Amino acid sequence: MVEVYGLYTATVLGAVALFMMMPRRGYNPRKIGAFLAAATLGGLWLYLGRTLFQRDDLGVASAAMPYYYIFSFIGLTAAVRVITHTQPVYSALWFVMVVLASAGMFLLLGAEFVAFGMVIIYGGAILVTYVFVIMLAAQSEEAAEAGEDDPKSRSTEYERVAREPALAIVAGFLLLATLLNVAFRPMVPNPAARGLTAKEITQGIPAGEGVAGQPRILNADRRAAAGVLEGVDEKTKKRIASVVHADEVENVELVGIELFRGNPLGLELAGVILLVSLIGAVVIARQRGSLD
Amino acid sequence: MNYPLDSLALSHFLLTGAVLFALGLIGFITRRNMIIMFLCTEMMFQGVVITLVAFSRFHMNAGGQTFVIFVLTIAAAEAALALGLVVLLFRRKRTLDAQAWSAMRD
Numbered sequence: 001m002v003e004v005y006g007l008y009t010a011t012v013l014g015a016v017a018l019f020m021m022m023p024r025r026g027y028n029p030r031k032i033g034a035f036l037a038a039a040t041l042g043g044l045w046l047y048l049g050r051t052l053f054q055r056d057d058l059g060v061a062s063a064a065m066p067y068y069y070i071f072s073f074i075g076l077t078a079a080v081r082v083i084t085h086t087q088p089v090y091s092a093l094w095f096v097m098v099v100l101a102s103a104g105m106f107l108l109l110g111a112e113f114v115a116f117g118m119v120i121i122y123g124g125a126i127l128v129t130y131v132f133v134i135m136l137a138a139q140s141e142e143a144a145e146a147g148e149d150d151p152k153s154r155s156t157e158y159e160r161v162a163r164e165p166a167l168a169i170v171a172g173f174l175l176l177a178t179l180l181n182v183a184f185r186p187m188v189p190n191p192a193a194r195g196l197t198a199k200e201i202t203q204g205i206p207a208g209e210g211v212a213g214q215p216r217i218l219n220a221d222r223r224a225a226a227g228v229l230e231g232v233d234e235k236t237k238k239r240i241a242s243v244v245h246a247d248e249v250e251n252v253e254l255v256g257i258e259l260f261r262g263n264p265l266g267l268e269l270a271g272v273i274l275l276v277s278l279i280g281a282v283v284i285a286r287q288r289g290s291l292d
Numbered sequence: 293m294n295y296p297l298d299s300l301a302l303s304h305f306l307l308t309g310a311v312l313f314a315l316g317l318i319g320f321i322t323r324r325n326m327i328i329m330f331l332c333t334e335m336m337f338q339g340v341v342i343t344l345v346a347f348s349r350f351h352m353n354a355g356g357q358t359f360v361i362f363v364l365t366i367a368a369a370e371a372a373l374a375l376g377l378v379v380l381l382f383r384r385k386r387t388l389d390a391q392a393w394s395a396m397r398d
Contacts, residue, residue: 018315022322048303058349062299072308079312079335082328083319088388091328095335098312102338105305109349114360118341121364126334126371133375134327137382158324158389168321176314183306251357258354259361270365277369284376 006047007180014040015173021084022165030084041076045069048184064108071108075101086159088134092127099123113252305346313339325388326381330374337367 017040020033078097085091099122106115162168259267316335323329341360348356378388385392 018318044307048307058300058302058305058346060300060349065300068300068304072304075308076311076315079315082335083315083323083332088325088328091331095331098335098338102308102312102342105308105342106345108300109305109345111345111348111357114341114345114357117361117364121368122334122338126368129371129375130327130331133379137327137379137388158387158391161324162322163324163391165322168318171321172314172318175317176310179310179313180307183303183310254354255357255361258358262355263358263362266362270362273369274365277372281372281376284373284380287380 010040010044011173011177015169019169022162023086023160071101071104092130096123096127113255302346302350305342309339309343324390326378326390
């Protein structure tokens with residue numbers, strides 16, 4: 001019960017911090033807000049470390065742990081900058097940072113295909129479209145006028161003042177508190193659905209679904225672990241040795257098989273959606289607005 | 293039941309995903325620039341994708357990663373359509389302020 005109150009305290013602190021960082025007229029206590037937000041995040045992580053369960057272990061090499069904290073910190077900082085920056089181009093560039101950081105986290109999770117797909121499609125294609133449209137639309141007279149007397153604030157009035165920040169933050173952080181409640185006490189494994197033996201349940205170690213009883217290790221982890229074999233204790237060496245003879249399936253193969261064997265209809269529908277949106281975009285773009 | 297872990301757990305990634313989603317939601321409500329509002333929906337997608345991949349790893353099942361590809365498809369379609377609409381609206385009123393269109397409620 002105490003854990004829940006700590007979680008709510010952290011959520012409230014985060015909400016206050018974000019409220020301080022929101023763009024508004026007059027005094028902006030941005031630095032204090034940033035410090036408070038970083039402290040809250042650190043507190044949440046410390047807290048997370050205390051409430052973890054062995055059964056939630058993802059089987060990622062423990063050497064990867066600092067990288068999670070680095071990527072997560074970069075991603076969340078960039079996300080805050082996306083919603084608080086007063087210039088849209090910089091918001092878009094910070095969003096590229098969010099995408100890169102989450103791609104790093106996908107690599108930690110052994111999902112190489114998704115990681116590179118994210119960087120190429122999100123960071124490459126979608127974000128370029130956004131920046132292009134921002135460039136196309138942002139050259140308004142209002143911004144130019146604002147920039148004349150103060151070159152530092154070359155952004156329009158509607159960029160510099162957030163709309164209803166207090167209400168939005170209350171709504172967002174209520175949602176966050178609910179989600180974190182689940183995230184900090186995730187998934188009670190359903191023994192019937194996963195076919196665990198009584199011994200496994202008492203030990204709290206879930207078996208991987210692919211190879212029964214094998215530890216949850218992917219090829220990527222195996223290669224990473226093989227690279228740092230010196231200074232590894234006997235137990236870990238045995239663990240690595242136990243999966244050397246498992247079937248070699250790369251992540252791309254795995255996703256491809258699942259995609260084309262498991263979801264042929266979904267794949268076709270995705271193609272149709274892309275075609276429809278292509279036609280729709282052309283039709284919308286060709287309409288003439290009143291150009292004055 | 294409760295003992296310290298020295299490696300990554302599902303909760304780590306759920307935390308990051310949840311915070312990204314909430315930040316995207318807040319950004320969607322508070323930002324007044326229509327382009328950035330849609331950028332914030334993309335950020336909510338990012339939070340969902342992190343959660344999906346983490347669950348995919350947790351269950352050692354590629355279904356989550358497969359679903360990410362569909363999310364990407366929808367994100368791309370949304371970007372194309374939404375940005376087309378934004379450009380259209382910008383041509384009408386010469387501003388990206390979403391509140392310029394609040395008269396629509398009348």
